Amino acid sequence: MPIEDLARSDVVTADTDTPVAALATTMEDQEVGSIVITDGDTPVGIVTDRDLTVRVLGAGIDPAGQTAADVMTEDLCLIDRGAGFYEAADLMSEHGIRRLPVQDGDSLVGIITADDLTELLADEQQKLAEVIRGQRPAY
Numbered sequence: 520m521p522i523e524d525l526a527r528s529d530v531v532t533a534d535t536d537t538p539v540a541a542l543a544t545t546m547e548d549q550e551v552g553s554i555v556i557t558d559g560d561t562p563v564g565i566v567t568d569r570d571l572t573v574r575v576l577g578a579g580i581d582p583a584g585q586t587a588a589d590v591m592t593e594d595l596c597l598i599d600r601g602a603g604f605y606e607a608a609d610l611m612s613e614h615g616i617r618r619l620p621v622q623d624g625d626s627l628v629g630i631i632t633a634d635d636l637t638e639l640l641a642d643e644q645q646k647l648a649e650v651i652r653g654q655r656p657a658y
Contacts, residue, residue: 522607523600525639526621526629532557535564535588539575542566542587553618553630556587560626564591565618597622600629604639607631 531549533542535556542554546568556564566587574590575582596614598607600623607619611633621629 520604521600522598522602522604522621522631523629525604525607525635526600526631527635528629530555530620530627530630532562532627533566533587534558535586535591537587539571539582539585539587539590543568543571543582546571552632554587555620555627555630556591557627562595562597562620562622562627564588564593564595565620566591567618595620598631599623604636608636611636 531545531551531553532555533545535558537556545554546552552569553565553567555562556566564587570590570592571582574580575585596610596616596619598610598619598621600621611617611619617633619631620627621631
């Protein structure tokens with residue numbers, strides 16, 4: 520199954536000059552743990568709630584003077600929208616990440632998270648369990 524069928528298309532994005540406080544507020548308002556930083560439609564970085572905690576608060580830096588460019592992860596790991604579930608899981612594992620922006624060429628078209636993959640696997644496990652329950656003898 521292509522990752523584009525599993526990914527969320529409503530990616531929360533911001534520009535590199537967005538203040539850190541605005542990023543935190545947006546995460547709270549949108550109920551997300553990350554914001555993809557873009558230059559136009561092109562993803563150039565990502566800021567996670569953990570980045571804000573570790574790179575700003577944990578480092579004792581005054582958030583008032585910080586922007587997305589100051590705290591974002593620039594070495595962005597991306598996946599093509601036509602890639603499969605297992606490729607996404609492998610990339611997340613290999614790079615130690617939980618959020619994977621989905622691209623079509625240079626354009627951002629979605630995001631898939633470890634939580635999304637886990638939920639999908641749980642749903643599939645539940646369906647398999649129903650098949651097993653339906654075919655086993657009564658006790």
